[in-house]
Amino acid sequence: PAEERRAxxxxxxxxxxHRRAAPSYPNAGARLLDAVRDQGLPGVVAVRTGSRYPEGAGDDWREVRVDGASRRAAQRGTARREGYGRASLSNPDKVLYxxxxxxxxxxxxxxxxxxEAMVPHLDARPATLKRWPDGVEGSSFFEKNVARHAPDWLRTARVGTPGGRSESADFAVLADAEGLAWAANLAALELHVPQWRLGPRDGRHPPDRVVFDxxxxxxxxxxxxxxxxLWVRDLLDEHGLVAYxxxxxxxxxxxxxxxxxxxxxxxxEFARExxxxxxxxxxxxxxxxxxRARRRGKVFVDWSQNNTAxxxxxxxxxxxxxxxxxxxPVTWAEVEGCREPADLVFTLDDLPARLDTHGxxxxxxxxxxxxxxPRGGVIGRVPG
Structure with a gap:
């Protein structure tokens, strides 16, 4: 029964x-729904007293949604109006989309x-910010050098920028949620990173991943x-390699x-092969x-994105x-099952549930x- 399971x-x-027991409020009724509504949460799950764990759909467990609530409201409630930690948030109600x-x-x-999922993929990588100060219907620009407005607590790294306006730039290194909040305040909607990491003294390590764009x-x-x-996956599988x-x-x-x-x-070189x-x-x-003129009706496998610049x-x-x-990120089953472009379109409303399901x-x-x-030239040889 529910009470014994809870105990x-x-x-x-x-x-x-990573794990915690969901709070339980026995017989809270309308008072609980009022509190949920005030916090901008989407609703609660109600469990019938004395019920056993269901083997399928039934009336003992019900989702009770709060009128007018949405995942966006929940996110707005989670994001403090003034920012997060040491990162402030100006104009929180400014519409960007x-x-x-x-x-x-x-x-x-x-x-x-x-x-929690994103920071490990950003940490120790110099980030290029793409900012939309007036929202996505306005103009945007890429920003590499953040020296003018980076706070003292944010890690920055001076990295060479061959071919750029200057020989080097001070890149942001987003190593925690506060760094992400700082970027959000700049309307840096897009965060771009290279395929290599920085060492503790800002020296470049060799690339640690290959990307097929x-x-x-x-x-x-x-x-x-x-x-x-799927063809890339099969080719890599010939050599015991796994891509995500x-x-x-x-x-x-x-x-x-x-x-x-x-x-x-x-x-x-490998991606090109x-x-x-x-x-x-x-x-x-x-x-x-x-x-570009030759791409019509084809998919371009852009190997050049592995260039360290x-x-x-x-x-x-x-x-x-x-x-x-x-x-x-998606599963290979989702790749195999894609029949319409909409099958693999995800917005910010979709991500919390996906992370709960897939991690x-x-x-x-x-x-x-x-x-x-594999050593050079092996991939380029067609078996048989």
Whole structure:
């Protein structure tokens, strides 16, 4: 019965950062719903007294939603109106996504909601911010050098910028939720990072991952990208390599392969070998060169994103699109099952539930040593 299950649950050591027992309010009724409504939460789950754990749908467990509540309201309630920690939030009600009414406070709420999963993918990587001060219907700009307005508590790293306006720039390194809140206050909707990390003295480590950026040409969508992603997976599998897929939050997707190299150019060389072999085997569907005129009806496997001077959108980052879409890690089952572009479109409203269900699907990039890449030329050879 419910009461005995609750007593057993409360005996377990679950009060921590990853698991805790949901609070229980027996017979609270209308008073509980009023409190939920005041906090902007979507509702509660009601369990009938004395009921046993259900084996299927039934009347003993019911979701009771509060009228007018939404996940956005919950996020707004989670995001403190004045900011988070040492990061302040100005103009929290400023609308950054007019089509959905998404405010700066909502953006902060998103980044706080995903911080536990997202920060490990940002930590020790110099971040390039793409900012929309007047919202997504206004102009945007990339910002690398944050020296003018970075607070003393935020880690910054002076990194060389060959080909840029200056020889180096002071990049933000977003190592915690406070850093994400600081970026949200700048309306830095998009956070881009390279495929390599910084050492404790800001020296560059070799790349620790390979990225295959799948860019759909005119007449193709993420559906065709999924087909190409499966071909990449099969090719890597021939060599015992495992990649992890993610949407870009836009039209395409990326695959990330944890790697261990000593030559900073090796990841780019390897990605090019994979792209060119796929373009040879699937000439009607895949292209490995950047010429836009040749991409119509094909998916471009952009291997050049492994260049140490380039970046890709960080996992769980928002995108500056009409709607607040998110670069979202996905399962291979979702890739296999994609039939319509909408199947792999996720907004900030979707992320809390996805993280509850899947956790961080990109976590293997963090907690594995990385694969040694096959020696040069092996990928380019077609078996048989």
């Amino acid at each position: 057993l649950l409360e005996e377990l050591p679950l009060d921590g950062p 007019p089509a959905t009414g998404t405010t700066k406070a909502d953006v902060l709420g998103h980044y706080l909601a995903v911080a 799948l860019d759909p040409g005119e007449g193709t969508t993420i559906v065709e990208c999924c087909r190409v992603a 897929p993610s949407t870009s939050g836009g039209k395409g997707m990326q695959l990330y392969l944890p790697a261990r190299v000593t030559d900073p150019e090796r990841t780019s 994979v792209a060119e072999r796929l373009a040879e085997e699937h000439r009607r569907e895949v292209i490995a060169v950047m010429t 380039k970046t890709t959108i960080a996992s769980y980052s928002l995108r500056g699109r009409e709607r607040p879409t998110v670069a979202t 961080d699907l990109m976590h293997p990039l963090i907690d594995t040593e990385g694969f040694r890449l």
